Amino acid sequence: MTAIEEMASRAKAAAAVLRTVSPALRADALNRMAGKLADCREAVLAANAEDMKEAANLSASFRKRLCVDDKVFQYMTRRLREAAELPDPVGRVLEERVMPSGLKVRRVSVPIGVIAMIYEARPNVTTDAAAVALKSGNAVILKGGSESLRTNLVLADAMRSAVREAGLPEDCVQIIPTADRAAVAELLKQDKYIDLIIPRGGKSLIRAIAEGTRIPVLKHYDGICHQYVAADADPEMAVKVVVNSKCQNIAVCNALETLLVDSALSDETLRKIASALRENGVEIRGCERFRARIPDCVPATAEDWDTEYLDKILSVRIVDGIGEAMKHIAEHGSGHTDGIITQSDDLAAEFIANVDSASVLVNASTRLSGGGDYGMGAVVGISTDRLHARGPVGPAELCTYKWVAIGTGQLRS
Amino acid sequence: MTAIEEMASRAKAAAAVLRTVSPALRADALNRMAGKLADCREAVLAANAEDMKEAANLSASFRKRLCVDDKVFQYMTRRLREAAELPDPVGRVLEERVMPSGLKVRRVSVPIGVIAMIYEARPNVTTDAAAVALKSGNAVILKGGSESLRTNLVLADAMRSAVREAGLPEDCVQIIPTADRAAVAELLKQDKYIDLIIPRGGKSLIRAIAEGTRIPVLKHYDGICHQYVAADADPEMAVKVVVNSKCQNIAVCNALETLLVDSALSDETLRKIASALRENGVEIRGCERFRARIPDCVPATAEDWDTEYLDKILSVRIVDGIGEAMKHIAEHGSGHTDGIITQSDDLAAEFIANVDSASVLVNASTRLSGGGDYGMGAVVGISTDRLHARGPVGPAELCTYKWVAIGTGQLRS
Numbered sequence: 001m002t003a004i005e006e007m008a009s010r011a012k013a014a015a016a017v018l019r020t021v022s023p024a025l026r027a028d029a030l031n032r033m034a035g036k037l038a039d040c041r042e043a044v045l046a047a048n049a050e051d052m053k054e055a056a057n058l059s060a061s062f063r064k065r066l067c068v069d070d071k072v073f074q075y076m077t078r079r080l081r082e083a084a085e086l087p088d089p090v091g092r093v094l095e096e097r098v099m100p101s102g103l104k105v106r107r108v109s110v111p112i113g114v115i116a117m118i119y120e121a122r123p124n125v126t127t128d129a130a131a132v133a134l135k136s137g138n139a140v141i142l143k144g145g146s147e148s149l150r151t152n153l154v155l156a157d158a159m160r161s162a163v164r165e166a167g168l169p170e171d172c173v174q175i176i177p178t179a180d181r182a183a184v185a186e187l188l189k190q191d192k193y194i195d196l197i198i199p200r201g202g203k204s205l206i207r208a209i210a211e212g213t214r215i216p217v218l219k220h221y222d223g224i225c226h227q228y229v230a231a232d233a234d235p236e237m238a239v240k241v242v243v244n245s246k247c248q249n250i251a252v253c254n255a256l257e258t259l260l261v262d263s264a265l266s267d268e269t270l271r272k273i274a275s276a277l278r279e280n281g282v283e284i285r286g287c288e289r290f291r292a293r294i295p296d297c298v299p300a301t302a303e304d305w306d307t308e309y310l311d312k313i314l315s316v317r318i319v320d321g322i323g324e325a326m327k328h329i330a331e332h333g334s335g336h337t338d339g340i341i342t343q344s345d346d347l348a349a350e351f352i353a354n355v356d357s358a359s360v361l362v363n364a365s366t367r368l369s370g371g372g373d374y375g376m377g378a379v380v381g382i383s384t385d386r387l388h389a390r391g392p393v394g395p396a397e398l399c400t401y402k403w404v405a406i407g408t409g410q411l412r413s
Numbered sequence: 414m415t416a417i418e419e420m421a422s423r424a425k426a427a428a429a430v431l432r433t434v435s436p437a438l439r440a441d442a443l444n445r446m447a448g449k450l451a452d453c454r455e456a457v458l459a460a461n462a463e464d465m466k467e468a469a470n471l472s473a474s475f476r477k478r479l480c481v482d483d484k485v486f487q488y489m490t491r492r493l494r495e496a497a498e499l500p501d502p503v504g505r506v507l508e509e510r511v512m513p514s515g516l517k518v519r520r521v522s523v524p525i526g527v528i529a530m531i532y533e534a535r536p537n538v539t540t541d542a543a544a545v546a547l548k549s550g551n552a553v554i555l556k557g558g559s560e561s562l563r564t565n566l567v568l569a570d571a572m573r574s575a576v577r578e579a580g581l582p583e584d585c586v587q588i589i590p591t592a593d594r595a596a597v598a599e600l601l602k603q604d605k606y607i608d609l610i611i612p613r614g615g616k617s618l619i620r621a622i623a624e625g626t627r628i629p630v631l632k633h634y635d636g637i638c639h640q641y642v643a644a645d646a647d648p649e650m651a652v653k654v655v656v657n658s659k660c661q662n663i664a665v666c667n668a669l670e671t672l673l674v675d676s677a678l679s680d681e682t683l684r685k686i687a688s689a690l691r692e693n694g695v696e697i698r699g700c701e702r703f704r705a706r707i708p709d710c711v712p713a714t715a716e717d718w719d720t721e722y723l724d725k726i727l728s729v730r731i732v733d734g735i736g737e738a739m740k741h742i743a744e745h746g747s748g749h750t751d752g753i754i755t756q757s758d759d760l761a762a763e764f765i766a767n768v769d770s771a772s773v774l775v776n777a778s779t780r781l782s783g784g785g786d787y788g789m790g791a792v793v794g795i796s797t798d799r800l801h802a803r804g805p806v807g808p809a810e811l812c813t814y815k816w817v818a819i820g821t822g823q824l825r826s
Contacts, residue, residue, distance in 0.1 A: 016743070020766050097788050103777055105787050110769070112799055195799050211627060216800045237822040244824040330429070352817050353433050356523070364516055364820030373825065374518050374816060375510050386525055386608050387629045388801040391816045403787060403804045404765050407777030409650040411657035412786065 004186040007141060007174050008193035011114045014171035015139035019111050021168065023088035026134055029166035030084035033134075034077045036162035037127065040154060044068060047150040048123065055121075055147050061251060065122045066148055076127040076155075079378050083131035086377040089395040090137045104406045109399040111137030113195035116187055117380065118209065120201050121145025126155045129198075129380050130173045134163070136398040139172045141194070143187065145201075146179030153177060188213035198393070200381050218393065221384040222308040223253035223336035225366045228325035228351070229273070230342035231264035237363060238269065238341045239276045244365040245339070247280045251310050253382055254337045254359075254369045258305060259316045260325045263289070270294055274316075282312045289318040305332040322347055326354050333357060336384055337369040358384065358391035417599040420554060420587050421606035424527045427582035428552035432524050434581065436501035439547055442579035443497035446547075447490045449575035450540070453567060457481060460563040461536065468534075468560050474664060478535045479561055489540040489568075492791050496544035499790040502808040503550045517819045522812040524550030526608035529600055530793065531622065533614050534558025538793075539568045542611075543586050545793050547576070549811040552585045554607070556600065558614075559592030566590060601626035611806070613794050631806065634797040635721040636666035636749030638779045641738035641764070642686070643755035644677035650776060651682065651754045652689045657778040658752070660693045664723050666795055667750045667772075667782045671718060672729045673738045676702070683707055687729075695725045702731040718745040735760055739767050746770060749797055750782040771797060771804035 001009070018026075037044070048068040055063055068076070089109060096106040115138045117129045126144055133140035144152045156175035164170040176183050188197070191214045198218045199209045210217045227245055229238045245256035261270060274284055274294045285304050286297035297316070304315040305328070319325045322340075329338050339361035340351040348362045359369035369391065371379030376394035383389045389397035414422070431439075450457070461481040468476055481489070502522060509519040528551045530542045539557055546553035557565045569588035577583040589596050601610070604627045611631045612622045623630045640658055642651045658669035674683060687697060687707045698717050699710035710729070717728040718741070732738045735753075742751050752774035753764040761775045772782035782804065784792030789807035796802045802810035 016769075019769065099786065099788055101781075101786070103781060103786065113769075214624060216629070216798070218800075234822075240824060241822060248825045348819070356429075356432065356526075357815065359816040359818065362817075362819045364818055364823045365825050367825035368514075368516060368818060368820070368823060369816065373512060373514070373516065374818070375512055385629070386813045387631075390813050400799045400803050402770065403772040403782065404775075405772065405777055405781060405787070406761070406775040407781070409647075409654060410777045410781060411653060412661045412778050412780035 002186055004176070004183055005190060005193075007176070008114065008187070008190035010171040011139040011141055011174060012193040014169035015111065015113045017169050018134075018137050018139055018172050019113075021137075023090065025166060025168065026088070026137065027084040029163050029168055030080050030131060030134060032162035032166050033127075033130070033159045034080035034084075036158040037077050037080065037155070040158040041073060043154050044073065044151060044158075047154040051148055051150045058147070062121070065120060068123050068151060072124055076124050079124075079128055080131050083135045083378050083395070086135060086395060089135065089399050094401055101410050102408060103410045106404050107401050108404055109396070109401050112398055112400050114139045114141065114193055115398060116141040116143065116194050116197045118143045118184060118187075118197065118199040118201070119145065121148035123148050123151045123155060125200070125380075126152050126175070127159070128378055130159050132378050132380050132395050132398060134172060135378070136395040138398055139174075141174050141176065141187070143176045143184060149177075149179050185212070188215065191215045198380055216388075218383050218389060219385050220253070220381045222334050223255070223382070223384070224257050224306065224308050224332060224334040225254055225337045226258050226260055226329050226333055227256055227339045227341060227366065228260040228319070228322065228329070229262060229265060230322060230340060230344065230347050231262040232343045232347070233265070233341040234343060235269040235272060239272050241339075241341055241363065241365050242273055243276045243280060245367055246277060246282055246314050248365065248367045250312055252367075254366050255310065256314065256366050257308055258332065259314055260319050260328055261290070261316060262325070263318050263320050267293055277314060280312075282314050285313060285315045287317040290316050293318075308334070322350060326351065329355055329357070334384060336382065337361065337366045339364060339366055358382070415599055417589070417596055418603060418606075420589070421527065421600070421603035423584040424552040424554055424587060425606040427584035428524065428526045430582050431547075431550050431552055431585050432526075434550075436503065438579060438581065439501070439550065440497040442576050442581055443493050443544060443547055445575035445579050446540075446543070446572045447493035447497075449571040450490050450493065450568070453571040454486060456567050457486065457564060457571075460567040464561055464563045471560070475534070478533060481536050481564060485537055489537050492537075492541055493544050496548045496791050496808070499548060499808060502548065502812050507814055514823050515821060516823045519817050520814050521817055522809070522814050525811055525813050527552045527554065527606055528811060529554040529556065529607050529610045531556045531597060531600075531610065531612040531614070532558065534561035536561050536564045536568060538613070539565050539588070540572070541791055542793050543572050545791050545808050545811060547585060548791070549808040551811055554587050554589065554600070556589045556597060562590075562592050597622075598625070601628065604628045611793055629801075631796050631802060632798050633666070633794040635747050636668070636795070636797070637670050637719065637721050637745060637747040638667055638750045639671050639673055639742050639746055640669055640752045640754060640779065641673040641732070641735065641742070642675060642678060643735060643753060643757065643760050644675040645756045645760070646678070646754040647756060648682040648685060652685050654752075654754055654776065654778050655686055656689050656693060658780055659690065659695055659727050661778065661780045663725055665780075667779050668723065669727065669779050670721055671745065672727055673732050673741055674703070674729060675738070676731050676733050680706055690727060693725075695727050698726060698728045700730040703729050706731075721747070735763060739764065742768055742770070747797060749795065750774065750779045752777060752779055771795070
């Protein structure tokens with residue numbers, strides 16, 4: 001057995017225990033994880049300072065994700081405590097009926113089993129993923145970006161000892177203790193033990209993982225998110241929602257990347273939107289018709305409509321009505337998050353019915369498509385897959401179900 | 414574009430239409446499919462007679478599955494009409510809440526999109542799969558065993574013309590019109606158009622498909638199903654349930670393959686069970702302890718515990734208590750369907766909590782783990798996967814969901 005195979009096998013054994021323990025015990029483990037983390041504050045910050053030193057030459061945005069400062073640290077412990085408080089997702093009766101035969105049939109939520117998370121050098125994902133996995137009764141194997149390894153090792157140690165003190169197998173939470181890339185390849189082979197892989201990060205990484213394993217993969221691909229400003233949109237709301245969708249955090253998957261404005265909107269409204277974006281430092285890449293009405297835009301190329309910038313750039317296209325808007329989204333969107341700004345219930349309903357995305361919004365910022373703003377609590381990411389979990393992936397989405405049928409000797413005739 | 418790629422692309426276009434039509438229109442299409450099928454009765458039976466003639470040298474069980482006689486034909490049209498009557502699975506609000514921000518959030522069931530079914534030479538699956546797919550708003554590409562191709566072509570023609578007459582794109586239902594195996598390989602490449610592949614048939618076929626595609630695969634692996642007869646089981650019920658689990662249909666995935674009998678059961682009970690099985694022509698392969706108590710059993714080898722016989726053979730093992738029974742199931746079961754026969758609620762609860770199978774039964778035949786007996790109506794099979802759908806796969810399981818959030822200008826702060 002390789003070291004990774006042993007880890008996976010231990011995770012499966014831990015999952016078999018975790019599957020049957022009470023919600024209170026899992027909640028206690030989460031609270032102990034938060035407490036243990038707080039006890040290790042100095043060690044976490046020191047390890048992170050080392051990681052940051054090594055990453056001195058990397059980009060500011062990379063370093064920002066890697067950094068655990070006081071604020072991030074508070075956030076990490078808070079999320080663990082919040083996870084403890086969330087409604088328990090395991091053992092919920094999803095469906096129940098008594099058949100004419102007298103057979104009592106119910107569908108009950110149960111943990112998936114062993115989940116492997118492969119993610120960026122972002123230490124808060126280490127604690128978030130452990131929190132969501134444990135909350136839903138799953139054992140988790142964590143593989144964060146190697147630049148965060150020192151920090152992650154300290155975090156994992158703290159969480160494992162908390163889990164142990166709660167009376168659970170410490171292998172409920174494991175971290176791959178190496179930056180060696182071969183470890184990931186080995187992990188992908190463990191279909192005997194691992195039930196689900198959740199990769200986050202670049203599209204090519206996720207694609208490579210999905211192609212390289214027999215284990216089901218819950219993919220978190222990119223978000224080419226749209227807002228369509230309909231002809232009847234309230235101009236003031238449109239400006240606010242568009243600016244928030246684009247600018248509140250440019251580096252995330254539910255940030256706005258393409259704005260579709262109805263050709264019937266007034267020049268004044270278009271100007272207001274463009275000015276507000278520019279005041280926030282956004283470069284506008286406009287289609288020909290938009291540039292004819294709003295000066296000084298960079299011309300948009302065909303490529304722009306298929307680009308997730310994750311940057312202060314926005315492509316803008318004028319469309320003739322909702323049909324053209326929906327056609328553009330169907331052709332260029334990534335099925336992540338798309339919205340309409342309108343005062344018409346009919347237009348909203350048409351948009352909702354026809355736009356086939358994980359999240360469809362009406363008069364709301366694309367940035368709201370996520371666990372917290374949907375009332376789901378902690379999440380491990382936003383799935384762009386269509387199966388099992390679509391959109392935010394929280395504790396309920398890390399459960400599967402089983403059928404329980406209770407009879408009095410029923411037979412098949 | 415290859416012919417298969419074109420089919421897949423047309424299926425996607427059809428799915429985009431189908432996704433938005435009313436439940437009534439889909440139900441109408443299903444009823445028309447049943448009507449059209451009835452109109453084509455002679456053509457279906459004639460094509461099937463041809464298929465049967467070609468299959469003259471194949472096994473009786475193969476020919477039985479392939480044969481469309483009057484009874485099977487009635488069943489096929491009835492299932493289409495029944496599907497029309499089932500509750501509509503699309504557009505159900507699965508979850509709904511108003512957030513403190515005023516954002517109205519709901520999770521709504523929607524069709525998956527394009528589903529490819531790869532299955533045995535069993536013409537009733539052609540109509541069943543089309544029924545379940547259309548009921549759930551999905552376009553379907555059917556690839557049945559090549560020995561059933563003539564029959565399937567007639568069935569598909571009838572269903573397509575019914576779909577067209579209902580005002581839907583006929584490409585909602587397509588059949589791969591060739592016995593050429595390369596067509597399947599080509600189908601597996603269509604991840605741009607196909608959202609889900611459901612393979613049925615032999616384990617090696619399913620495994621090969623799962624390994625050869627980037628498209629999500631809902632696997633229908635084997636059922637090594639167990640009944641554990643606890644020490645306190647009602648002997649009469651035990652005999653009836655065991656015999657029904659094993660003998661009602663030996664060739665299906667939820668038939669009993671291994672019987673676990675508690676060592677505390679009386680010799681008389683064991684004898685009754687063994688006699689009843691033998692009266693039904695079942696060969697018993699017993700463990701050493703069972704053979705010491707019941708004469709004339711074939712000795713079970715290690716291999717027997719991991720074998721899905723699909724035949725009149727049953728392996729029987731004596732276990733000391735529920736713990737050993739559950740351990741055996743965890744080690745040798747396939748997570749399909751496992752049951753306990755007991756009069757104790759506590760034992761039943763322990764079994765339910767610890768046995769990690771898609772269906773866990775108490776005092777009921779394993780043969781009841783299926784769509785009809787669970788009240789799900791038509792199903793395309795029984796999934797042994799843990800993700801998305803576990804156990805019977807009916808119209809609701811061929812749906813995914815999307816999040817719809819309706820606001821009044823909500824922003825992320």
